[in-house]
Amino acid sequence: MTDTVKYLLDESRIPRRWYNIMADLPxxxxxxxxxxxxxxxxxxxxxxxxxxxxxxQEVSTDREIDIPGPVREIYKQWRPSPLFxxxxxxxxxxxxxxxxxxxxxxxxxxxxxxxxxxxxxxxxKEAGVKKIATETGAGQWGSALAMAGAFFGLEIKVxxxxxxxxxxxxxxxxxxxxxxxxxPSPSSETQSGKAxxxxxxxxxGSLGIAISEAVEVAATNDDTKYALGSVLNHVLMHxxxxxxxxxxxxxxxxxxxxxxxxCTGGGSNFAGIVFPFIGAQxxxxxKIRAVAIEPAACPSLTRxxxxxDFGDTGHLTPLVKxxxxxxxxxxxxxxxxxxxxxxxxxxxSHCQELKLIESKAYTQTEVFSAGVQFAxxxxxxxxxxxxHAVKGAIDEALRCKTEGKGKTxxxxxxxxxxxxxxxxxxxxxxxxxxxxxxxxxxxxALAGLPSVSA
Amino acid sequence: MTDTVKYLLDESRIPRRWYNIMADLPxxxxxxxxxxxxxxxxxxxxxxxxxxxxxxQEVSTDREIDIPGPVREIYKQWRPSPLFxxxxxxxxxxxxxxxxxxxxxxxxxxxxxxxxxxxxxxxxKEAGVKKIATETGAGQWGSALAMAGAFFGLEIKVxxxxxxxxxxxxxxxxxxxxxxxxxPSPSSETQSGKAxxxxxxxxxGSLGIAISEAVEVAATNDDTKYALGSVLNHVLMHxxxxxxxxxxxxxxxxxxxxxxxxCTGGGSNFAGIVFPFIGAQxxxxxKIRAVAIEPAACPSLTRxxxxxDFGDTGHLTPLVKxxxxxxxxxxxxxxxxxxxxxxxxxxxSHCQELKLIESKAYTQTEVFSAGVQFAxxxxxxxxxxxxHAVKGAIDEALRCKTEGKGKTxxxxxxxxxxxxxxxxxxxxxxxxxxxxxxxxxxxxALAGLPSVSA
Numbered sequence: 072m073t074d075t076v077k078y079l080l081d082e083s084r085i086p087r088r089w090y091n092i093m094a095d096l097p098x099x100x101x102x103x104x105x106x107x108x109x110x111x112x113x114x115x116x117x118x119x120x121x122x123x124x125x126x127x128q129e130v131s132t133d134r135e136i137d138i139p140g141p142v143r144e145i146y147k148q149w150r151p152s153p154l155f156x157x158x159x160x161x162x163x164x165x166x167x168x169x170x171x172x173x174x175x176x177x178x179x180x181x182x183x184x185x186x187x188x189x190x191x192x193x194x195x196k197e198a199g200v201k202k203i204a205t206e207t208g209a210g211q212w213g214s215a216l217a218m219a220g221a222f223f224g225l226e227i228k229v230x231x232x233x234x235x236x237x238x239x240x241x242x243x244x245x246x247x248x249x250x251x252x253x254x255p256s257p258s259s260e261t262q263s264g265k266a267x268x269x270x271x272x273x274x275x276g277s278l279g280i281a282i283s284e285a286v287e288v289a290a291t292n293d294d295t296k297y298a299l300g301s302v303l304n305h306v307l308m309h310x311x312x313x314x315x316x317x318x319x320x321x322x323x324x325x326x327x328x329x330x331x332x333x334c335t336g337g338g339s340n341f342a343g344i345v346f347p348f349i350g351a352q353x354x355x356x357x358k359i360r361a362v363a364i365e366p367a368a369c370p371s372l373t374r375x376x377x378x379x380d381f382g383d384t385g386h387l388t389p390l391v392k393x394x395x396x397x398x399x400x401x402x403x404x405x406x407x408x409x410x411x412x413x414x415x416x417x418x419x420s421h422c423q424e425l426k427l428i429e430s431k432a433y434t435q436t437e438v439f440s441a442g443v444q445f446a447x448x449x450x451x452x453x454x455x456x457x458x459h460a461v462k463g464a465i466d467e468a469l470r471c472k473t474e475g476k477g478k479t480x481x482x483x484x485x486x487x488x489x490x491x492x493x494x495x496x497x498x499x500x501x502x503x504x505x506x507x508x509x510x511x512x513x514x515x516a517l518a519g520l521p522s523v524s525a
Numbered sequence: 526m527t528d529t530v531k532y533l534l535d536e537s538r539i540p541r542r543w544y545n546i547m548a549d550l551p552x553x554x555x556x557x558x559x560x561x562x563x564x565x566x567x568x569x570x571x572x573x574x575x576x577x578x579x580x581x582q583e584v585s586t587d588r589e590i591d592i593p594g595p596v597r598e599i600y601k602q603w604r605p606s607p608l609f610x611x612x613x614x615x616x617x618x619x620x621x622x623x624x625x626x627x628x629x630x631x632x633x634x635x636x637x638x639x640x641x642x643x644x645x646x647x648x649x650k651e652a653g654v655k656k657i658a659t660e661t662g663a664g665q666w667g668s669a670l671a672m673a674g675a676f677f678g679l680e681i682k683v684x685x686x687x688x689x690x691x692x693x694x695x696x697x698x699x700x701x702x703x704x705x706x707x708x709p710s711p712s713s714e715t716q717s718g719k720a721x722x723x724x725x726x727x728x729x730g731s732l733g734i735a736i737s738e739a740v741e742v743a744a745t746n747d748d749t750k751y752a753l754g755s756v757l758n759h760v761l762m763h764x765x766x767x768x769x770x771x772x773x774x775x776x777x778x779x780x781x782x783x784x785x786x787x788c789t790g791g792g793s794n795f796a797g798i799v800f801p802f803i804g805a806q807x808x809x810x811x812k813i814r815a816v817a818i819e820p821a822a823c824p825s826l827t828r829x830x831x832x833x834d835f836g837d838t839g840h841l842t843p844l845v846k847x848x849x850x851x852x853x854x855x856x857x858x859x860x861x862x863x864x865x866x867x868x869x870x871x872x873x874s875h876c877q878e879l880k881l882i883e884s885k886a887y888t889q890t891e892v893f894s895a896g897v898q899f900a901x902x903x904x905x906x907x908x909x910x911x912x913h914a915v916k917g918a919i920d921e922a923l924r925c926k927t928e929g930k931g932k933t934x935x936x937x938x939x940x941x942x943x944x945x946x947x948x949x950x951x952x953x954x955x956x957x958x959x960x961x962x963x964x965x966x967x968x969x970a971l972a973g974l975p976s977v978s979a
Contacts, residue, residue: 147531493694
């Protein structure tokens with residue numbers, strides 16, 4: 072009865088400020104460029120898409136930004152989220168390492184996404200916006216924004232990648248339960264959707280196409296703005312409540328991480344847990360190893376090029392410098408839908424260039440094997456995305472075993488897998504296989520990157 | 526920022542003892558009878574099915590029973606569970622009532638069931654048992670025991686009602702992820718299953734049949750015991766951690782309930798939250814109204830007869846006195862699979878006879894309407910079973926509004942609906958309708974009750 076496994080903070084300990092790593096980076100990331108002029112964009116260029124308060128957060132270099140009262144009030148529903156010591160997993164691995172995990176699956180939508188969804192809905196509501204258009208792949212972001220919309224009385228329209236819309240009816244049902252409208256993309260509601268459907272009526276869709284549709288709806292409707300669930304600076308910043316809480320909880324445990332692991336799709340859950348620790352390091356604190364884990368079938372950080380690229384397929388977004396596989400790259404349909412994006416958050420990409428983070432890619436079957444081992448030890452069934460972080464943490468713990476070192480490992484278990492059980496069924500039946508992208512397609516997508524003389 | 530919405534207790538506040546209402550009842554419930562002799566059963570009669578430690582708990586009249594250290598250690602994973610003040614729901618209802626809910630969906634299996642699953646697995650392991658056979662309807666109990674089996678290294682075999690096995694592949698996937706074996710019932714693995722299949726090869730199964738199969742496997746295999754997820758005294762007692770915690774959390778809030786609401790299938794989640802409060806009342810504390818909510822399509826408490834009956838269809842179990850619709854009664858296939866049982870826990874039935882609790886029945890569409898309203902206000906999508914409690918609590922809150930009374934309402938949100946989204950899809954598409962049982966079938970089932978001259 073002496074081993075603590077769960078570190079809880081009182082709701083008074085919900086962070087009062089988001090942490091902005093821009094303030095501590097030795098050099099700023101390259102500017103965002105206008106797709107036409109290829110000159111740096113100003114706040115006004117983004118005004119059709121976002122309320123000004125979020126645009127100012129996007130470009131802010133302040134170290135801390137106050138979390139509005141109504142946002143913290145809603146955070147109380149699931150924050151502070153628990154930090155667990157994975158004692159049964161440690162025992163199963165026979166590792167001298169200590170493994171901690173921050174569990175974001177306790178949010179009502181089941182992932183870390185509500186941390187930014189609630190903030191974005193709040194600022195939009197405050198700016199008098201009535202409707203928000205967005206896209207979703209696996210559905211975690213769409214359902215988080217749907218929930219936030221219900222809380223603030225905003226209409227939410229979600230363009231859901233058609234293949235996911237058909238394969239994941241339960242994520243769709245969750246969005247509808249929260250009152251959102253969910254549309255399979257490509258759709259006939261937008262010009263960009265119609266253009267794709269004209270080429271191929273049964274197009275399965277992609278995140279890049281769905282982004283184009285949502286951006287178009289926002290750009291062409293005065294009462295509608297756009298919201299993105301990852302990639303952008305302000306989105307990553309909203310997620311830093313995760314790392315700030317983890318730091319306080321590890322302090323309760325009398326510990327500090329040597330290694331922090333997270334999975335990366337657009338980069339927001341990884342940034343959320345590591346940025347506060349990297350910031351502390353940059354301000355003279357302890358050096359940590361921050362390891363981003365990505366799918367081998369969509370390896371932007373480990374195989375992508377660091378270059379200016381569009382965020383969407385329709386080329387409606389500004390150009391950002393990031394590790395990218397090219398905006399026309401279509402990853403194979405592996406189960407971690409939240410990690411199927413061609414690019415990486417510019418801030419994460421910049422951190423990799425600055426050698427503040429490492430990255431590593433794993434195949435689908437090995438991460439599911441790790442996820443099942445984790446579930447049997449700890450009881451929580453991770454989302455397919457989170458299985459990547461689990462695998463990364465287990466490998467670090469096994470390395471500690473080999474080296475006889477009792478290091479402290481922290482990872483972000485960014486969501487549960489309750490809506491992804493088909494993937495587990497496929498795994499057990501042997502239908503879930505390792506998929507790889509087409510090397511020629513990748514080469515073509517990279518060759519098609521926009522030319523920017525920066 | 527001043528309104529607390531979540532009351533958390535440190536893991537040191539996990540209850541150290543289960544509460545046994547037997548110690549405080551003014552009269553004991555009628556004895557359990559041997560199905561052959563119709564004389565009261567002794568502990569030895571139950572020994573083929575359960576380890577002696579659980580049998581002694583079943584018949585104990587001690588007020589408190591110590592929770593073993595290893596069980597509390599595992600409870601730490603999700604206990605103490607949060608108590609929420611439903612401020613946004615109160616606002617939506619414009620009620621002067623205060624609504625609190627205890628949320629058991631934070632357990633890794635998503636419901637209150639692990640509270641007893643872990644305890645039962647522990648005592649079986651301690652007794653040298655290698656395998657446990659059980660049944661499950663909707664799958665909440667089966668997945669909870671599967672998880673507990675994984676923690677203690679026990680083989681778990683789950684007979685899952687065939688219609689649910691086919692309709693709910695994701696609950697099955699969850700059990701398999703934890704390493705359990707899940708078999709559609711009726712099966713050809715048992716004599717009772719074969720007998721049913723001989724009559725009808727495509728029989729959809731029922732909870733009563735699945736219980737017969739699991740009991741038969743336990744009774745005929747030396748290394749195998751049986752486990753039940755509700756109904757029995759020791760199971761209800763294990764759930765009293767819920768009510769004990771809620772009492773401590775309401776004390777943090779400076780409050781005490783006037784009304785407590787829970788849904789009832791076998792009775793365990795309702796007993797878990799109300800028994801500690803009823804016990805306090807019986808020992809001279811404040812009188813509360815405890816309201817059991819059941820489905821109108823399977824109304825054991827509101828329409829059943831208080832009589833001796835079998836727990837299963839194959840008549841392998843002892844006879845217990847309970848509110849029952851008759852062991853041959855087959856409820857229509859409504860979505861709250863966890864509430865589709867012909868009988869009620871003897872202790873709950875006895876409490877109703879003693880007028881310590883009230884009961885009320887609702888139809889399926891009205892409880893889903895309440896569940897959707899709750900989800901949009903509070904963010905959590907309840908399980909179909911829990912929607913009954915939500916509806917009961919909302920109705921009490923609306924009554925407070927009519928009467929202008931600011932009462933304190935507590936209800937048990939016993940699980941989330943992530944594995945039940947098809948039901949929500951059906952609700953939104955209008956396919957989910959109110960189903961009623963056949964009055965003639967009920968009359969026949971009641972006419973077939975065993976005759977006991979007690």
